[in-house]
Amino acid sequence: xxxxxxxxxxxxxxxxxxxxxxxxxxxxxxxxxxxxxxxxxxxxxxxxxxxxxxxxxxxxxxxxxxxxxxxxxxxxxxxxxxxxxxxxxxxxxxxxxxxxxxxxxxxxxxxxxxxxxxxxxxxxxxxxxxxxxxxxxxxxxxxxxxxxxxxxxxx
Amino acid sequence: xxxxxxxxxxxxxxxxxxxxxxxxxxxxxxxxxxxxxxxxxxxxxxxxxxxxxxxxxxxxxxxxxxxxxxxxxxxxxxxxxxxxxxxxxxxxxxxxxxxxxxxxxxxxxxxxxxxxxxxxxxxxxxxxxxxxxxxxx
Numbered sequence: 001x002x003x004x005x006x007x008x009x010x011x012x013x014x015x016x017x018x019x020x021x022x023x024x025x026x027x028x029x030x031x032x033x034x035x036x037x038x039x040x041x042x043x044x045x046x047x048x049x050x051x052x053x054x055x056x057x058x059x060x061x062x063x064x065x066x067x068x069x070x071x072x073x074x075x076x077x078x079x080x081x082x083x084x085x086x087x088x089x090x091x092x093x094x095x096x097x098x099x100x101x102x103x104x105x106x107x108x109x110x111x112x113x114x115x116x117x118x119x120x121x122x123x124x125x126x127x128x129x130x131x132x133x134x135x136x137x138x139x140x141x142x143x144x145x146x147x148x149x150x151x152x153x154x155x
Numbered sequence: 156x157x158x159x160x161x162x163x164x165x166x167x168x169x170x171x172x173x174x175x176x177x178x179x180x181x182x183x184x185x186x187x188x189x190x191x192x193x194x195x196x197x198x199x200x201x202x203x204x205x206x207x208x209x210x211x212x213x214x215x216x217x218x219x220x221x222x223x224x225x226x227x228x229x230x231x232x233x234x235x236x237x238x239x240x241x242x243x244x245x246x247x248x249x250x251x252x253x254x255x256x257x258x259x260x261x262x263x264x265x266x267x268x269x270x271x272x273x274x275x276x277x278x279x280x281x282x283x284x285x286x287x288x289x290x291x292x
Contacts (some may be wrong), residue, residue, distance in 0.1 A: 019258040045184075046188055049188055050191045053195060053224060054160060054195060056221060057195065057220070058214035058216055059214055060213060062213070063212070066202045068211075072198075073187075073191045074191060074252075075187065075191075075292070077255075095246070109255075109260075114204055118204065125211050125212070155266070
């Protein structure tokens with residue numbers, strides 16, 4: 001049994017500094033389970049199904065070790081970004097074939113407008129665009145440091 | 156929170172290899188997924204949304220796969236509810252609305268306390284105001 005700690009690290013973010021899963025499917029499941037535990041999602045299986053469909057539409061791996069899976073769903077109760085780190089990397093099938101070390105799962109309720117939803121995705125993407133921000137997230141030694149690094153990157 | 160990663164991987168792999176499985180979870184689950192899938196398809200078909208996602212670096216080349224999955228789901232779901240859903244979707248754009256704090260998120264009408272289904276019930280309901288299928292969260 002491994003342990004993953006989940007805390008609130010940012011206004012809209014939940015942080016998982018040590019994702020255990022090595023595969024994309026199970027990494028998504030781990031993040032959705034965390035979201036379910038924290039009352040962000042009503043039905044985790046439905047959300048997971050939708051995330052699988054999103055991956056079929058197009059890989060959400062952006063390269064440079066970053067993936068931003070996203071879902072706008074009726075099962076999402078409150079908008080959240082689940083920020084997860086996998087030091088060993090996840091085989092995400094990104095275009096550059098690099099293993100994904102930072103995953104930001106963007107979740108929004110179905111009734112969110114396009115502008116609000118895409119705006120949240122864009123803000124999340126821009127937070128990890130700079131190499132120094134990615135490095136700070138990877139170097140954070142504790143949960144608090146990881147949360148602080150994300151807060152700084154997202155501000 | 157404890158997470159058993161190997162067990163999680165086994166469970167998700169088994170679920171991914173099985174057929175959709177949504178229909179076996181009940182009509183409500185199928186209709187919720189259908190609604191979410193339609194929203195995703197809309198994103199992939201809408202020029203402005205496509206442009207925004209492409210600008211961020213997302214690939215969107217799997218639309219045919221998504222349309223096939225949508226068709227399959229609509230065929231396996233209860234036909235009566237699919238017809239209701241499609242009719243309302245054509246009128247309002249969305250055929251299903253989540254109920255937040257007893258309010259229909261489609262038309263914002265407060266629903267009566269007696270309208271709430273029993274816990275765990277898979278029964279589908281229709282909003283008496285707008286006609287959308289209701290998903291109580």
